[in-house]
Amino acid sequence: PLVFCQVFDHRELLEAERPVWGVAALPPIRLQFAAWRALDPSLERVALIVGASHAALAEAAVAAGRDLGLAVTYDVAASDRETSYLFKRVAPQVDGVWLPPDGRILSPAVLRELLDYAVGHGVGVAVGNDGLLRWGALFSATGTPADIARTVQSVVAQVAAGRAADLPRLTPLSELALDVNEGVAAALGIATPAELPWVL
Secondary structure (H helix, E strand, O other), X not given: OEEEEOOOOOHHXXXXXXXXXXXXXXXXXXXXHHHHHHHOOOOOEEEEEEEHHHHHHHHHHHHHHHHOOXXXXXXXXXXXXXXXXXXXXXXXXXXXXXXXXXXXXXXXXHHHHHHHHHHHOOOEEEEOOXXXXXXXXXXXXXXXXXXXXXXXXXXXXXXXXXOOOOOOOEEOOOOOEEEEOHHHHHHOOOOOOOOOOEEO
């Protein structure tokens, strides 16, 4: 049996013909959007760009947004250059863009380009990696180490005890740590929480 965590591109792992269970790499989408709305109460329209293998994630984001009264749209890209094109097309039409950490459609050069573009055009970008804050992302939403460890421990314990029959193939996290680029937040007229990272 295999238990994995912090693997965003996990589809091939779950399709393997062996007993495999995972822990989600990202905090729940609904929690991320709720945190974004709390950070920026004026947030109404969000776009995201995903690779073809993450269309289900995009559909889940649309549903989560609907629950919170957000209009969420998405585009599917096949390369980093297509991501750049789609981003520049959609950014002027929305309040924010969420970029899930898909290495198949994002490269360091394109990330730098898009984050520079977003800051210059008054669009907040949400990312899943704290390191991208210094490149110009508005905020990062990541799992907390304690929640990841608790969740992995729980999954491993259930598998080891032979109680995996009702265990989902991918167990969600329950916390997120939100960190903010204060300079970008100020440029967008968004107040920064007093304590960072902000754990929800």
